[in-house]
Amino acid sequence: MKQMITVHQLNELSENQKERLREWWIPQKGETVFREYDKQVHIVANTHDKPALEDSSCWFVGLANHAGISNKDCLPLLSIGKMIEFLSDISSISRSDDSNEQQWNVRGHDRIYETLQEELCDALWESVKQRL
16 A cells, blocks of 8 residues: 655645645654755654744754755655645545446545545545645
């Protein structure tokens, strides 16, 4: 079972959607992130509450030089749990098997997201993109 989105999926977002994701996201130790500056995937090694450049939190990725970076440098490779957290109004997630296709239905209190996806992770990602 796929556990998180890919860099390719992250790059499906528009610049406005990326900005909305950055506004919502608070980096947590152990999260996987894509750093746009060097086009590499990193793991958040530590976070600090003290202000950094441009009034954002400073945190560190697992780099040899332990460079401090901000949300403006990275985007999260969202896990299933983080996507459910983002879609905070979810009331149910269900799967129906019709012929050879699996359709995931993600229902919120005010909307229904429907996607034809084999993986739950991909169905949630489609819902997140619609919400952003």
